[in-house]
Amino acid sequence: xxxxxxPLESIRARITAACARVGRDPASVRLVVVSKTRSPEExxxxxxxxxxxxxxxxxxxxxxxxxxxxxxxxxxxxxGPLQRNxxxxxxxxxxxxxxxxxxxxxxxxxxxxxxxRPMPVLMQVNVxxxxxxxxxxxxxxxxxxxxxxxLPGIALQGLMxxxxxxxxxxxxxxxxxxxxxxxxxxxxxxxDGVSMRELSMGMSLDFEVAVEEGATLxxxxxxxxxxx
Ligand SMILES: *Cc1c(COP(=O)(O)O)cnc(C)c1O
Numbered sequence: 001x002x003x004x005x006x007p008l009e010s011i012r013a014r015i016t017a018a019c020a021r022v023g024r025d026p027a028s029v030r031l032v033v034v035s036k037t038r039s040p041e042e043x044x045x046x047x048x049x050x051x052x053x054x055x056x057x058x059x060x061x062x063x064x065x066x067x068x069x070x071x072x073x074x075x076x077x078x079x080g081p082l083q084r085n086x087x088x089x090x091x092x093x094x095x096x097x098x099x100x101x102x103x104x105x106x107x108x109x110x111x112x113x114x115x116x117r118p119m120p121v122l123m124q125v126n127v128x129x130x131x132x133x134x135x136x137x138x139x140x141x142x143x144x145x146x147x148x149x150x151l152p153g154i155a156l157q158g159l160m161x162x163x164x165x166x167x168x169x170x171x172x173x174x175x176x177x178x179x180x181x182x183x184x185x186x187x188x189x190x191x192d193g194v195s196m197r198e199l200s201m202g203m204s205l206d207f208e209v210a211v212e213e214g215a216t217l218x219x220x221x222x223x224x225x226x227x228x
Pocket of ligand 1: 034079080162203204220221222223
């Protein structure tokens, strides 16, 4: 397959086009390649095309796989839920945790990260209020942000969401807009030590809509690997 037609390039082009539609700087959006279930060889092939930011959804899989990839220039994010007994490993492996949704979890992260560096985290918000999904309820997000601000080993940097599933990308727009609005209201509260610069939203089916609505981190797996 020629380099021009590799899905990584077409996804980047689609992000750039979505930015252009709403007057955003493409540099304000980072592509997070979701490499869960993918082999070290598949990941290396994407890295060889200049992609350095990857994400896994399970600590154990990341812990087993990252050493096999053996590329210290890559950066890893955790996008899946985190169990308390995996926090120590997660703090060592990942540069950012996207799915922090309780004070108890944040406290454990803080305790483990404190002596290393304040751990960059995002608060996961359950915009669709789906009982099976992780994430804090939208009305509880501000209070959790305030509580997290007091933890020395936590650097809250923004919000993340996985909206209710729909195979029509446009249907996700109101959810993305809601997350962006929530971010603005937390930002307006001016909490010391809390940044709201990141909005982690948008996956293979709906990332262009997410970018139009302000995403700074788009998490893309299948669109990249399925056709690679
Ligand atoms: C798997 C996963 C993604 C990527 O989904 P695709 O539809 O494969 O792009 C994004 N975010 C989270 C939290 C995931 O678990």
